[in-house]
Amino acid sequence: xxxxxxxxxxxxxxxxxxxxxxxxxxxxxxxxxxxxxxxxxxxxxxxxxxxxxxxxxxxxxxxxxxxxxxxxxxxxxxxxxxxxxxxxxxxxxxxxxxxxxxxxxxxxxxxxxxxxxxxxxxxxxxxxxxxxxxxxxxxxxxxxxxxxxxxxxxxxxxxxxxxxxxxxxxxxxxxxxxxxxxxxxxxxxxxxxxxxxxxxxxxxxxxxxxxxxxxxxxxxxxxxxxxxxxxxxxxxxxxxxxxxxxxxxxxxxxxxxxx
Numbered sequence: 527x528x529x530x531x532x533x534x535x536x537x538x539x540x541x542x543x544x545x546x547x548x549x550x551x552x553x554x555x556x557x558x559x560x561x562x563x564x565x566x567x568x569x570x571x572x573x574x575x576x577x578x579x580x581x582x583x584x585x586x587x588x589x590x591x592x593x594x595x596x597x598x599x600x601x602x603x604x605x606x607x608x609x610x611x612x613x614x615x616x617x618x619x620x621x622x623x624x625x626x627x628x629x630x631x632x633x634x635x636x637x638x639x640x641x642x643x644x645x646x647x648x649x650x651x652x653x654x655x656x657x658x659x660x661x662x663x664x665x666x667x668x669x670x671x672x673x674x675x676x677x678x679x680x681x682x683x684x685x686x687x688x689x690x691x692x693x694x695x696x697x698x699x700x701x702x703x704x705x706x707x708x709x710x711x712x713x714x715x716x717x718x719x720x721x722x723x724x725x726x727x728x729x730x731x732x733x734x735x736x737x738x739x740x741x742x743x744x745x746x747x748x749x750x751x752x753x754x755x756x757x758x759x760x761x762x763x764x765x766x767x768x769x770x771x772x773x774x775x776x777x778x779x780x781x782x783x784x785x
Contacts, residue, residue, distance in 0.1 A: 527637065529600040529716075530569050531776055532560055534605040535589040535627075538578035539708075544699040552772070555700070555708035556602060562713060563600075571681045571776035572783060573598075577769045581621045582609050588648060589771075590627045595636060596776050602639040602712065607698075610643075615659060615742040621666035628674040639712055642667050644687035648698040652744055677715045679708075684726045691729055695750075733768050 534540050542554020560572035571687035575589040575598055582605045608621045624640070624768040631638045642664040647654030664682050681687045690697075692704035700708060710725035710742060735743075 527565055527599075528567060528718075529596045529637070530567055530571065531596065531601040532563060532570070532572045532602075533593040533596050533776070534560075534574045534576055534596040534602045534604075534741045535585055535593050536576040536602070537580045537585070537608050538576070539607070540574065540576035540602065540604050541578050542574075542705065543578060543785075544694040544696070545702045545705040550568055551741060553702075553705065554614075555705040555712070557779070558709035559602075559712050561729070562709070562718070564779050566682060566718075567772075572779045573771075574771065574773040575771040576604075577771055579608065579769070580605075581612075582606055582620045586623045586627055588628065592628065597630075597634070598636050598776075601636045602641075602718075603627050603631070606667070607643055610659060611647075611653070612657060617659060617663045621663065623668060624667060625670035625674070625711070628670055628676045632674045632676065636670075637716070638674065639679060639715065640667055640671040640676040641679045642682045644681050648688035649690075649693055655749045679711045679715045681708075681711065686726060686728050689729050690732075726736060758780065 536556075540554065540556050541573060542552035542557055544552075545554045546552040546722055551566075551570075554574075556574055556576070557572075560574075564570040564572070573593070575592055578587070580589070585603075585605045590603075603624065605624060606620055609615055610617075628640060630640050645657060646660055647657040660682075668678060668680065670676075686692065686707070692701055693699070694701050694704075694708060707725045710719070710722070713719045714721070714725065
């Protein structure tokens, strides 16, 4: 299929956090995918409505409605992790919001791309208690994607998706390599790469880490990222505060425009 009008919606992962920085700007997997699509189609246009910190109900209420107004022929919907990590997470309700977005975009004629999520317990062992919730949530996403003929990027089965080199030090946002792998996964799912599944290939083995060093790494992560996140939640603050979409309009994109 030809894709000329691509709109990405979601949270910080789709915004592109940690593939770049606040000074230079963020690139991210959606920008990388858009660049490859633009190389195929001179008339290609791209908008990225994702905003860090947004929960799925807000993505549906604000971003999805804005995206439909842009009349895309391709939409990526990556959302749900911000909901998952909060107390009181309701997988049924969040999956229902995702399914509503898949249905609305599909009804408009757009090709929809959905995503499952990697094993958080392997990425950040201190939150491995979330794994059963993630398994249930991923199952709901798969079922909703099937019902609406969405293209599914199923990351959970692939061991490489929990390799620490694909994640930033905060273990929440992908590293530049991780963003490149996500872009490649979407390209394969959209059949843009003649079945190239190299994004699933494992990286060279890491040297073994002594137990004491592993424990120190967990303590450092908890003190540097988990603790401050909990404090922000208690204070009612969000990373979304004061943020707007980085590409709110459908516009051309070229490689030299990206960070």
